[in-house]
Amino acid sequence: MNIPWLESQRQRIEQALVRQRLGHAPLFCGPAGLGKLELAEWLMARLLCLAPVDQAPCGTCRSCELLASGGHPDSFRLRIPEEKKEIPVDSVRQLISSLQLTPRIGPHRVGLIEPAEAMNRNAANALLKTLEEPAENAWLILVSHQPGQLPATIRSRCQKIVVRPPDDDQATAWLADRHAGVTPADRERALALAAGAPLAASDLLESDGLDFGQRILNGLLQVAQGGPVSAAVGDDWLARPDLTWRWLAVWMAAFMRQSQGLPGTELPDQVALPRPVSAKRLAGLWERTLAGRQMADTAVRHDLLMGKWLLEWARIFPSGQ
Ligand SMILES: [Zn+2]
Structure with a gap:
């Protein structure tokens, strides 16, 4: 993960994890385009890694390799299915039963739901039980651009981690670094359009x-x-x-x-x-x-x-x- 404005937050998460103060259901929330998903993916890799180096995923163990190839048997991703507008209850039920099985590679099984607010009411209700009685080795990571749309019962059972935009100077410098061929005015316009979210601004410049x-x-x-x-x-x-x-x-x-x-x-x-x-x-x-x-x-x-x-x-x- 190389997102400068998230670095201190990443370190805090890491420390909480080491001190066993991180709940098994973190909820990353904040506007789109800030890197919440990257942070959540980092945590997933960190939890699954068999031999973290300096408290970061090593990138070379069997678990890290499987995760990078997309075939890790203890990692589960839940997104909006193609041609649908929401995450259906069946997908959530499937995720829950997968998380209850014994981990195959390391000590944990990790589910990642993004964006969590895309779960329909039934899907959210199905998830609630798991949040109330989590399996010992299971982690559930939620990412939400609009946490206000999540049922309060879900929010209250998660550990909220709010991701905020970087200050203007940091955002501008990061964007300039990635889009050196674009005029400063265009970069500023993209940043304004993205409400200060650098990744979203970068997407605008790339599309x-x-x-x-x-x-x-x-x-x-x-x-x-x-x-x-x-x-x-x-x-x-x-x-x-x-x-x-x-x-x-x-x-x-x-x-x-x-x-x-x-x-x-x-x-x-x-x-x-x-x-x-x-x-x-x-x-x-x-x-x-x-x-x-x-x-x-x-x-x-x-x-x-x-x-x-x-x-x-x-x-x-x-x-x-
Ligand atoms: Zn590793």
Whole structure:
């Protein structure tokens, strides 16, 4: 694991483990893109390693090798199955029965659920029993981007480990190191879009995340100049509603700052709206992007929601101005 902002936290976990103060059901929580999963995977490797070196997984024992190859008989991963939106109860039951068997390689069996909030109600209930009466050698590691969505009964039986974003300087330096070929402005934009989460910002820079944002901005400007709303919402807007709403929020926030004469790095040079717009109106639209984003994973009609949002946007710019 090489994530500088998690290093001190990793050491604390390690110390708790050595002093036997780490519960058998740690819950890693915090926003996406901070490295919670990496930390959880490190703990899994540490628990399974047969000969830790300096309290870290050795990387060379049979257990470490099996884990790296993905075929460790005492390690179990639970994710959202492909083409599903949640972790079903059957998968959880299977995990529970696997964890109850005697370890095959080392002293522990370890299950890792990510993201834990994707368990549906029945799945969470099935897990509850295991958390109440854990098998002696079993560890259950939970990773959650939105722990508030987990039943309180689950949360209260886990040992919460909160992962926080690094400070801006550390995040910027890390991103610059990994994306030396990208302009500082683009890196800052990605970091702002990712709410300061460096891994998420890095993903945006690696995918076409920034170009996508530029296309959304172009669509907004076209509508502001009197272009048709129907032409602005592209298929790509609807293919990734979460990212679309996030970009709309970024651009609204950037226009708000511009309207108040505040400095901001998100807007590309010389991008300006055809007429001044009050920050209050922009704030109203910004709030609606947050509402849209909260529904990103639901079956709501985003084409209708985005169409309505854009109509509101268009109304700010009466034609001919
Ligand atoms: Zn090892």
